[in-house]
Amino acid sequence: MSDSATPSLHPSVICTVDVVLLTLRDTRLEVLLAQRDRAPFEGAWALPGGFVHPQEDADAAASATRVLREKTGLEAPYLEQLGTYSGLARDPRGWSIAVVYCALVPLEDLEQALHRRSTTRPSVARLHDAANLGRLPFDHDAMVAGAIERVRSKSQYSSLPVHLCGAEFTLPQLQRTYEAVLGEPLNKVSFRRKMEELNVLEPVEGAMQGGAAHRPAQLYRVREAYRQRLSMLERGL
Amino acid sequence: MSDSATPSLHPSVICTVDVVLLTLRDTRLEVLLAQRDRAPFEGAWALPGGFVHPQEDADAAASATRVLREKTGLEAPYLEQLGTYSGLARDPRGWSIAVVYCALVPLEDLEQALHRRSTTRPSVARLHDAANLGRLPFDHDAMVAGAIERVRSKSQYSSLPVHLCGAEFTLPQLQRTYEAVLGEPLNKVSFRRKMEELNVLEPVEGAMQGGAAHRPAQLYRVREAYRQRLSMLERGL
DNA sequence: ATAATAGTGTCTGTGAGACAATATGGA
DNA sequence: TCCATATTGTCTCACAGACACTATTAT
Missing domain, CATH: 1.10.10.10 (Winged helix-like DNA-binding domain superfamily/Winged helix DNA-binding domain)
Structure with a gap:
């Protein structure tokens, strides 16, 4: 908290949140992915996430809740902070911090919310089998693995x-x-x-x-x- | 990760790391505190911490290691990410993110490092009984409590x-x-x-x-x- | 009645803690 | 030898899993 530079001289840190939303279809865990609508990795399936909005969000948990509401319409899912990924290597735009949250939702709640949403906007989010995700952009693979490990452990x-x-x-x-x-x-x-x-x-x-x-x-x-x-x-x- | 604003329009997030360094004197846990050398809370004892240095640190863990090295001279202590505290309320300077790390160090190693350090610079860091810390600035109380709880739990x-x-x-x-x-x-x-x-x-x-x-x-x-x-x-x- | 799954009672083996015996170095 | 603590052996109790029996509904 003590440093020779003022915060305004450090504008180069990108602050985001990402959400690993897990649900269960039959006996399989599924992860919510959203198709990215801009660079980097435009068009790729990735974890729903976004920049922190300091004017709008009380804290990072509020940012995560907002992101999830924007992408799915869900209002109050179970949300738990998983950890923070940071550094120069994880985002091509530069040095970044991503606070990662894990959300657990009953499948029916999520499908209802997504269905309601699809009537007004094109759906941007979809569930994917957690066991066959392929490669995700950024360090989202590690985030998903961490979320599943955490849920297993606490269960x-x-x-x-x-x-x-x-x-x-x-x-x-x-x-x-x-x-x-x-x-x-x-x-x-x-x-x-x-x-x-x-x-x-x-x-x-x-x-x-x-x-x-x-x-x-x-x-x-x-x-x-x-x-x-x-x-x-x-x-x- | 998708948002209507670019990161350069969000320079107002203060990115810091804080370290809860724990050690054991006889049968008591002690926490390393440093006297703050600038506002806010100038002069108060608080957790050692500082801004992330994107040009210098590979990631937030590297920032924490650097902060600890600067304050104590310790080189490679056990370090584990505890979690991230964020929001508008926790720092009077504005919306901030603090990635918190927990360090565990044998008492002798720390005292050796602090002693070596005191020969060149005035010592800014000192151990305090974890059970009698008084009130710390920011949300450092919660960070210390979280660190002790985590260490207890994992032990x-x-x-x-x-x-x-x-x-x-x-x-x-x-x-x-x-x-x-x-x-x-x-x-x-x-x-x-x-x-x-x-x-x-x-x-x-x-x-x-x-x-x-x-x-x-x-x-x-x-x-x-x-x-x-x-x-x-x-x-x- | 029968099939199929829900819910419960009982047995047994494993493992943690209690207790206690043995080991070892210094005074 | 005696004291204090390290180290190891053994007993017992609690609990988790295995097994099996009873309960309840639809066909």
């Missing part, structure tokens, strides 16, 4: 994956979500015991059926006390 | 605290380090089992004595394969 001890489910869900649905994120099958009894002790869920009166030919499962939702707080937690453990 | 499952010990140390010394960081006593047998399975340490031939009237303890050091790698790991688990 081992927290209730993070609930953000990939809708407002109400059954325990078997949630378990399949965990299994998809972690990439391995989980023990049913242990999973239920873990959810029980986390004490984040509460049952909703009225079982779901889905017309399936078997015993219906209890619906759950996130407790009110945790609903907002989950977004605030920075590394629960 | 539960990794070998992170070895960076607070010197090149060679005994298992009882390392255990006391863990206990100081975690703030709770650890089971001796479990601790040794954990260190064994992490497989990060190797014994050094020749026991330490310290002239104590009891059985000397085996000296250990970090395995060569891990010596550099530890700094690279971003969230081991």
